[in-house]
Amino acid sequence: MTTKIRRQIRNEDYEDPLTSKHRFSAAKLETKNLRARFGKVEVLRGINLRFPENSVTAIMGPSGCGKTTLIRCLNRIHELTPGAKVEGEVILDGINIYSPKVDPVAIRKRIGMVFQKPNPFPTMSIFDNTVAGLKLNGVRDKKKIVASAEKSLRMAFLWDEVKDDLKKPGTALSGGQQQRLCIARALAVEPEIILMDEPCSALDPVATAKVEESIVALKKDFTIIIVTHNMQQAARISDFTAFMYLGQLIEFGETSEVFEKPENELTEKYITGKFG
Amino acid sequence: MQFRLNGDAILTILVAAAALFIIGLIVAITVELYHIAAPSIFRFGPAFLSGEEWEVNKNEFGALPFIYGTLVTSAIAILIGFPISLGVAIFISEKLKSHRMFGYSLGTVVDLLAAVPSVVYGLWGVFVLVPLLRDYIEKPLNHYLGFIPLFSGHPEGFDFFSAGIILAIMIIPTMSAVSRDVLKAVPNNQREAMYSLGATDWEVTQKSVLPYARSGIFGGFILGLGRAFGETMAVVMVIGNIPNITANLFSPGYTLSSLIANEFGESTGLYESSIIEIALILFAVALLVNFVARFLLWRMSRGMEVKV
Amino acid sequence: MTKSNLSANVSLQRKIVNVLMTILVLVAVVLALVPLILILGDVFVKGAPAMSLDFLINRPTAPNLPGGGIAPAIEGSFVMVGLATLISIPIGVGAGIFFSEWSTSKLSTVSGFMNDVLTGFPTMVIGLFVFILIVLTTKTYSAFAGGVALSFIMTPIIARTTSESLKLVPTTLREASMALGIPRWKTILRIVLGTGKNGLLTGILLAIARASGETAPLLFTAATSTLFIKNLMQPTASITILIYYYALSSVPSWISQAWGAALLLIIIMLSLNLFVKLVIGRSLTEARME
Numbered sequence: 030m031t032t033k034i035r036r037q038i039r040n041e042d043y044e045d046p047l048t049s050k051h052r053f054s055a056a057k058l059e060t061k062n063l064r065a066r067f068g069k070v071e072v073l074r075g076i077n078l079r080f081p082e083n084s085v086t087a088i089m090g091p092s093g094c095g096k097t098t099l100i101r102c103l104n105r106i107h108e109l110t111p112g113a114k115v116e117g118e119v120i121l122d123g124i125n126i127y128s129p130k131v132d133p134v135a136i137r138k139r140i141g142m143v144f145q146k147p148n149p150f151p152t153m154s155i156f157d158n159t160v161a162g163l164k165l166n167g168v169r170d171k172k173k174i175v176a177s178a179e180k181s182l183r184m185a186f187l188w189d190e191v192k193d194d195l196k197k198p199g200t201a202l203s204g205g206q207q208q209r210l211c212i213a214r215a216l217a218v219e220p221e222i223i224l225m226d227e228p229c230s231a232l233d234p235v236a237t238a239k240v241e242e243s244i245v246a247l248k249k250d251f252t253i254i255i256v257t258h259n260m261q262q263a264a265r266i267s268d269f270t271a272f273m274y275l276g277q278l279i280e281f282g283e284t285s286e287v288f289e290k291p292e293n294e295l296t297e298k299y300i301t302g303k304f305g
Numbered sequence: 306m307q308f309r310l311n312g313d314a315i316l317t318i319l320v321a322a323a324a325l326f327i328i329g330l331i332v333a334i335t336v337e338l339y340h341i342a343a344p345s346i347f348r349f350g351p352a353f354l355s356g357e358e359w360e361v362n363k364n365e366f367g368a369l370p371f372i373y374g375t376l377v378t379s380a381i382a383i384l385i386g387f388p389i390s391l392g393v394a395i396f397i398s399e400k401l402k403s404h405r406m407f408g409y410s411l412g413t414v415v416d417l418l419a420a421v422p423s424v425v426y427g428l429w430g431v432f433v434l435v436p437l438l439r440d441y442i443e444k445p446l447n448h449y450l451g452f453i454p455l456f457s458g459h460p461e462g463f464d465f466f467s468a469g470i471i472l473a474i475m476i477i478p479t480m481s482a483v484s485r486d487v488l489k490a491v492p493n494n495q496r497e498a499m500y501s502l503g504a505t506d507w508e509v510t511q512k513s514v515l516p517y518a519r520s521g522i523f524g525g526f527i528l529g530l531g532r533a534f535g536e537t538m539a540v541v542m543v544i545g546n547i548p549n550i551t552a553n554l555f556s557p558g559y560t561l562s563s564l565i566a567n568e569f570g571e572s573t574g575l576y577e578s579s580i581i582e583i584a585l586i587l588f589a590v591a592l593l594v595n596f597v598a599r600f601l602l603w604r605m606s607r608g609m610e611v612k613v
Numbered sequence: 614m615t616k617s618n619l620s621a622n623v624s625l626q627r628k629i630v631n632v633l634m635t636i637l638v639l640v641a642v643v644l645a646l647v648p649l650i651l652i653l654g655d656v657f658v659k660g661a662p663a664m665s666l667d668f669l670i671n672r673p674t675a676p677n678l679p680g681g682g683i684a685p686a687i688e689g690s691f692v693m694v695g696l697a698t699l700i701s702i703p704i705g706v707g708a709g710i711f712f713s714e715w716s717t718s719k720l721s722t723v724s725g726f727m728n729d730v731l732t733g734f735p736t737m738v739i740g741l742f743v744f745i746l747i748v749l750t751t752k753t754y755s756a757f758a759g760g761v762a763l764s765f766i767m768t769p770i771i772a773r774t775t776s777e778s779l780k781l782v783p784t785t786l787r788e789a790s791m792a793l794g795i796p797r798w799k800t801i802l803r804i805v806l807g808t809g810k811n812g813l814l815t816g817i818l819l820a821i822a823r824a825s826g827e828t829a830p831l832l833f834t835a836a837t838s839t840l841f842i843k844n845l846m847q848p849t850a851s852i853t854i855l856i857y858y859y860a861l862s863s864v865p866s867w868i869s870q871a872w873g874a875a876l877l878l879i880i881i882m883l884s885l886n887l888f889v890k891l892v893i894g895r896s897l898t899e900a901r902m903e
Contacts, residue, residue: 106497111403134623138503148494152516162502165512167624211498218502312798320715323707324724327772330765331727334742341745392641400638411642413890418649420882422826424853425875428860429652432659432868474648481645505623505631528733535735537829538857562737566832569741584738591738595730 057082057252058103058140058222063117065098065107072098074276075117080222080269085244085253087267087284089260091304094273096256100224103254104140105133121222138166141215143225147207149199149214156195158210162218177217185213186243205236212243223247225255229262241266260300264288272296338585345578353582359548366579368586370548374465374558375590378540379533381469381554386476386533387526393477394484394522399510412485419478427542430471435462435543438470443555460555463545468558471539476529483528487521488514520602527598534590537562561587656875663873673839676864683874685841686850689756692842693835693851694824696760701767702817708768709775709816714801716780725776731769739765740830748834756842756849759835766827767820774819778812779805815889822885826878828853852878 056079065073072095080086088096101107102115105126118125126136149158159178168174178195182188187209191202199210208228215223225244229237244253245266257263263270263284270284272295280287280296291297298304339346349356349366356367393415401408439462446456460466491514499513515522545557546567561583569580667682674681712725743762748754782805790800806813828851836848837858852874859871 104501106500109497109500111405132623134503134505136503137501142497142501144494144498146494148492148498150495150498150513150516152519161499161512162504165499165502165504165508167627214498214502312796316798316801317715320707320711321720323704323772324711324720326704327708327724327728327731327769330768331730333746334738337742337745338738389641389644392638393645396638396642400635414649415645417653417883417886418645420822420879420886421652422828422853422878422882424826424828424856424860425656425878426652428856428871428875429655431860433651433655477645503623505627507631507634508627510634531733535733535737537735537737538853542857542860562735562829565737565741566829569833581741584741587735588738591734592730595726595733599726 056080057121058254059120060099060103061118061120063099063102063119064115065095065102066114067110068112072276073102076273076278078271078278078281080252080254082252083248083250084268085248085255085266086269086271087263088254088256088271088273089258089263089299090273090279091299092258093275095276096273097226099273100142100226100254100256103222103224104137104142106137106142108133138162138218139220140222140224141218141220143208143211143215143223143228145227146231147204147211149202149207149210151198151200153199154196155191155199155202155210158199159213159217161214166218178213181213181217182210184216184243184247185209186239186246187213203236205232205239208232208236208240209243212240216247220251222252222254225253227256227258229257229259237262260288272299274299334588338581338588342578342582342585344575345582348575349579349582353579354586357550361576364575366575366582368561368583370550371559371561371564371583372586373550374544374548374560375534375562375587377465377554377558378468378472378544378560379530381466382472382476382533383526383530385470386473386529387480389473390477390480390525390529391484391522393481394488395510397485398488399506399514412482415481416478418474419482423475423536423538424542426471426475426539430467430539430543434471435467438462438467442466447555454552455554458551458553458555461545461557463543463557464555465544465558466554468540468544468560469554471543472533472536475536475539476532479532480525480529483525484518484522487518487525490521491517524598524602527594531591531594534594535562535587537566541566561590653879656872656879659869659872660874660876663869664876668870668873669877672841673867673870676862677866679866681866681870683850683852683855683870683877685839686852686855686874687877688842689759689835689838689849690825690851690853692845693756693759693763693831693849694821696756696845697763697767697824698817698821700761700764701771701820704764705768705771705816705820706775706813708772709779709813710801710806712772712776713779714805728769728772731765732773734766734769735829736766736827737829737832740833743830744833751846753846754834754836754848755846756835757845759831759849759851760845762830762834763824763827766830767824770820770823771816774816775809775813778809778816781812782808818885818889822882825881825885826853828857832857 058080060076060078063073063076064071076099088099090096098107103119107113108115115127117127119127121136121139124131126133150161153161156178159181160174163174163177179188179192182191187206190206191197199207202210208231212228229240232240241262244255247253248268255267267284269282270287271281272279272287272293274295280291280293282292287296288300291300345353345366353366353368354372355369356365357369358365358367359370360366397408397412401411439460443460443462443464443466447458447460450456495513495517496509499509504512540560541563544560544563546559546563547557548559549556565580565584569577572580667680669682669687670684671680671682672685673683708724708728712721712728715721740762743758743765747758747761751758786804786808787800790804791797795804831851831854835851835854837854838848838850842849856871856874856878859867859874862868
């Protein structure tokens, strides 16, 4: 690492990459000086990021850069880990979701999450898995529930494969199908933002392609933030890319620009495979 | 596989013999008990199970009051002990997540209840619990709610109720320890999946953790039930030891194992034979509980394989 | 679709349920702890006055005569549990090895199931069986019969915990050993048993603790006595049986001694439990779990 890069990282007041270029974009979700730690170890060191609405933003970086912690802070899941602490603000539609007046339970309905390893509820059928969140939030109207199940499964590109047997247990599906089921489950509660933590890393290429297909189709209705270590995937499906390193945001911009003309030396090194 | 008298063969024979011994033990118990119980079995036949009289002088023996007593006390024990055990397990595993040391210590303390021998429970029961229950729970309940058959009668303390309570206390540590371990084993991403759908703490527990862990919890339930059925000493010291079939919880009763403990020593002939038949019933119940548990556990875990 | 049409606030009802359940769970914890505190407290308060050197090393005196102790019972318990341990370790460990290393054989499945049945077995019935088997044939109550009865309770426990501990030993260890040309029997006895020895020890201590607290199986096998042991084929006292009979007697000095004996027993059980937890790191009930 050259001294130039080291200086950049230690300088806490470096210029907010997002402000400079995309100040005018409609930001659905915004972080202000977001810091996060596990016990004494600081994992996020002041992240300032604006996620544009109805787009796919990829968050990339080498292992340990904090990208997973970042999205877990966005729906307030990070704080559930014993010893975890969050400082700073995350603003959704003008409201700081970390303000004491805000109920995290309510926030998690508006910001959904798909996990790295597919985790359908094993004691529930495909149908019940899909509408689990819906039922939780008090929706009782049977017609609404059935309609929502079909809609969500269609949006996740899973409907055709399971429509004939929705009573099968959620775990009776293949890995890729399970992940799409988890996407459908997240969709059913009608969130505005969907967070995805390396959703395809446990899947084979065919399953991955299907999931990517659904992500691209979803962005016209949702804002999607996806953590990925797969650069080709980011290039394929994302509109914007954020590059992180050692808990800090190094660069943010339109994906094509970040990949072809990275402004920061670190970004360039990562993209060309020199590390990470 | 060649058969030489080498180390392998010797070890195999020895350990297989040990395993055979276990089977032999159960077989031997069955045979011996049946042998001595035979006179009673042939005398009374299946009517033994529904017979209500237990009269030594008339040589009339029926097991129903004792079966009833065992069932009632076990039912009380489970009804009270199971929710408490589950509550403790949920508290330690879900609420004390961020305070691992507290959870571990609390778990240790609850486990201490299991280190207390049955006869000490009985001793404490006779001199402390029975008067306590009688004066602070049974008498008031009898006074205010005496019109309900459960609470009628003249509470003296040595009754179904006290026996049930003491059994409940005795089975809590077992059921709670098993539940605790299965709850801890539920993968975190199941909880997180529920949370990310916008669930409250309790909803996560109720809809994600508990269903996932249900076969293990059920296993603990069965263990507790088995212990309640077979428990002898504490029960015999507080139940009053009078054969009685009544809905009144505050009257003395008798269980299968208490009968054996109390009356076997002096028994001869048909009397003795009938008591051994009672022991056989206890044996059969223990076997049955085990079979049913195993079957249900197998049924429950069938749909649960997570393939990825 | 950009705006969610479900209410963004969590309904009051759900919040109330959440708080209510938290309270209920706390109540459960309190209800579980109260009896424990009461029992341990009472045993200590009522038992401590009875504790004295006289209590620990002397024979009982006639009812209502002061003094006297429970020494024969202490000796009896010690001897019978010791005898039971000697019998149950080889059989229990042997069966446990079989369950773990020959787990695919039919004998293993059947015997394993029987073993599970025996672990929760009503101990009264075991006592009766040994009565028929030994007391009737030898025409006397004896420490031997008592020890055998206790061993039938200890063996399944030891077999189960041994089997579980050995199953935890990774297969690669066995394979590595065999690949070095070490015969199977040595692999099992040296490598597998050696790796799993903590679990084994836990199981044995657990079984000893269990047997020390048992009363029902001794009722009709060893019965009781006020004398020290002269030989193993005579009725023998034990701490648990003593507590039982003294508690039901109406002799105040004996009742007090029952509390003292209970205190002694609790101290022994807690020490065993704590020893296992601190030194070996697992609780006795954890080790007992399915």
